[in-house]
Amino acid sequence: VPVESKEHNVTQDVLDLLDTKEPLQTSEDFRAIPQAEIKAALDRLASRSMVEYKANDSEQVLLSKEAEAIVAEGSHEYKVWKAVKDAGKVPIKELANVVGAESAKVGQGNAFKNKWVKKEGDSLVLVADSVQDTTRELLQGIQETKTLADTKTLNDLKKRKLVTLSKVIHYTVSKGPKYAKEMPVEVTDLTADMLTSGSWEAANFKPYNFNALGANQDAGSLHPLNKVRQEFRNMFFSQGFVEMPTGHFVDSGFWNFDALFVPQQHPARDVQDTFFISDPPRADKPRADPEHEATMDAMESGSRKLFATPESEKRQIKPRDFEQYWKNIQDVHQHGAFGSIGYRYPWSEDECLRLVLRTHTTAVSTWVLHRLAEDPRPAKYFSIDRVFRNETVDATHLAEFHQIEGVIADFGLTLGGLMKFLEDFFANMGIDGLRFKPAYNPYTEPSMEVFGYHKGLKRWLEIGNSGMFRPEMLEPMGLPKDMRVYGFGLSLERPTMMKYGVSNIRELLGHKVDLAWIKEQPAVRLEKE
Ligand code: PHE
Numbered sequence: 341v342p343v344e345s346k347e348h349n350v351t352q353d354v355l356d357l358l359d360t361k362e363p364l365q366t367s368e369d370f371r372a373i374p375q376a377e378i379k380a381a382l383d384r385l386a387s388r389s390m391v392e393y394k395a396n397d398s399e400q401v402l403l404s405k406e407a408e409a410i411v412a413e414g415s416h417e418y419k420v421w422k423a424v425k426d427a428g429k430v431p432i433k434e435l436a437n438v439v440g441a442e443s444a445k446v447g448q449g450n451a452f453k454n455k456w457v458k459k460e461g462d463s464l465v466l467v468a469d470s471v472q473d474t475t476r477e478l479l480q481g482i483q484e485t486k487t488l489a490d491t492k493t494l495n496d497l498k499k500r501k502l503v504t505l506s507k508v509i510h511y512t513v514s515k516g517p518k519y520a521k522e523m524p525v526e527v528t529d530l531t532a533d534m535l536t537s538g539s540w541e542a543a544n545f546k547p548y549n550f551n552a553l554g555a556n557q558d559a560g561s562l563h564p565l566n567k568v569r570q571e572f573r574n575m576f577f578s579q580g581f582v583e584m585p586t587g588h589f590v591d592s593g594f595w596n597f598d599a600l601f602v603p604q605q606h607p608a609r610d611v612q613d614t615f616f617i618s619d620p621p622r623a624d625k626p627r628a629d630p631e632h633e634a635t636m637d638a639m640e641s642g643s644r645k646l647f648a649t650p651e652s653e654k655r656q657i658k659p660r661d662f663e664q665y666w667k668n669i670q671d672v673h674q675h676g677a678f679g680s681i682g683y684r685y686p687w688s689e690d691e692c693l694r695l696v697l698r699t700h701t702t703a704v705s706t707w708v709l710h711r712l713a714e715d716p717r718p719a720k721y722f723s724i725d726r727v728f729r730n731e732t733v734d735a736t737h738l739a740e741f742h743q744i745e746g747v748i749a750d751f752g753l754t755l756g757g758l759m760k761f762l763e764d765f766f767a768n769m770g771i772d773g774l775r776f777k778p779a780y781n782p783y784t785e786p787s788m789e790v791f792g793y794h795k796g797l798k799r800w801l802e803i804g805n806s807g808m809f810r811p812e813m814l815e816p817m818g819l820p821k822d823m824r825v826y827g828f829g830l831s832l833e834r835p836t837m838m839k840y841g842v843s844n845i846r847e848l849l850g851h852k853v854d855l856a857w858i859k860e861q862p863a864v865r866l867e868k869e
Pocket of ligand 1: 699700701702745781784805806807826827828829830
């Protein structure tokens, strides 16, 4: 390995030189070797007690570009004097043309003060026949020694931006108790042979180097989307939200659309917008699946159980009636029910049972709310997971992305409460002063699009969709008439792109993602910037 052999050479050079010169000063004896390299060699020797060293730091005085020019060509006042001497007389108006603007400006005054030249009419004429350019000599001295003892002059030169100070470390090195002219051979492994022969007793083992940097572990790393997701999860958990079980991507039209009062002719249910599953083509009718629900009941979310169970909370659980729920959904679409006139179209069971890649996580919110109807009580739920839409892919759209969704159920909720909740929620991410725009969702009324002002982009961005779930969705489940439920959703990609400065969504997700980029990305915090 080249680095090691180079280091080894420095190591040997130090040993060689110490043989004849002690102590040695790295600043003089190893002037050309970079600090880090000499330090590595000294550490190697010191860990074997072959040398001892002391680090000293001192300040070097370095010339600025302007000062270097003065050393090369003379000071400004010298140039003025020289121009006058060469020409005998220089019109003041011409001076800048002869010596340059900077020297004319600075040099004239000093040349007067030094009594080198004087004014005669509109011209400069000579006073001193020969001069000594002390500024140049001073700077020349500094260039050679990199020091200046006189602090008053040094401060003056610093103020005139002719010199800068820079710290340098150098080492004083002397022989250690185990000094030798050459590095002894070192044993790195203790072998069975060494143990049986007893040669281990005399062996010279290579010491551990605890200062060495570890080898690159090439470990895995979280995707930025996962990091931002975790931040949001923490935010939800800290506010008492319970995470919904979103682990399945395929759902029936019932849970994705019909139970949400999305009519079967709605454009979102077109193949243009939704991916349908061809095999199997149909779902079973919704029913209580004891095995599935036992798993859900046992699930912990944050610090609490996902659902109340009679055992855990000793509450009266109302058994769900799927026959009735199914009929209620049919009625509310086809004829109207629960005080709604409905859509009045022939509702198709087949359409309802088609399988889809879920188009929103609201499908899961709906399932969770229908479980809440077993024991209606105030509740807060959230989920962050993947959804699918049959869309044309471009810089800001993918056919699959992630939704952050929140649901709050309580008695006596008002729209103002939702607006306040959203304001606080986005303020946590550093987005203040939201604007709300009336919108339409088949399952919420009223519905609001949420806009936030992006200070970097200097424009209003749509950051979410929200609303209060309709009675046509909540009452067929068996939730009480006076229970109100807020819902809101936003994409995980948008805040992630904002946080990580990504402008093309395809650089974040999908087959074009640069894995090296993913690895390098820092952790994220959703606090105010
Ligand atoms: N499902 C909506 C969407 O896809 C988000 C939303 C959730 C809106 C809940 C209102 C209530 O954008």
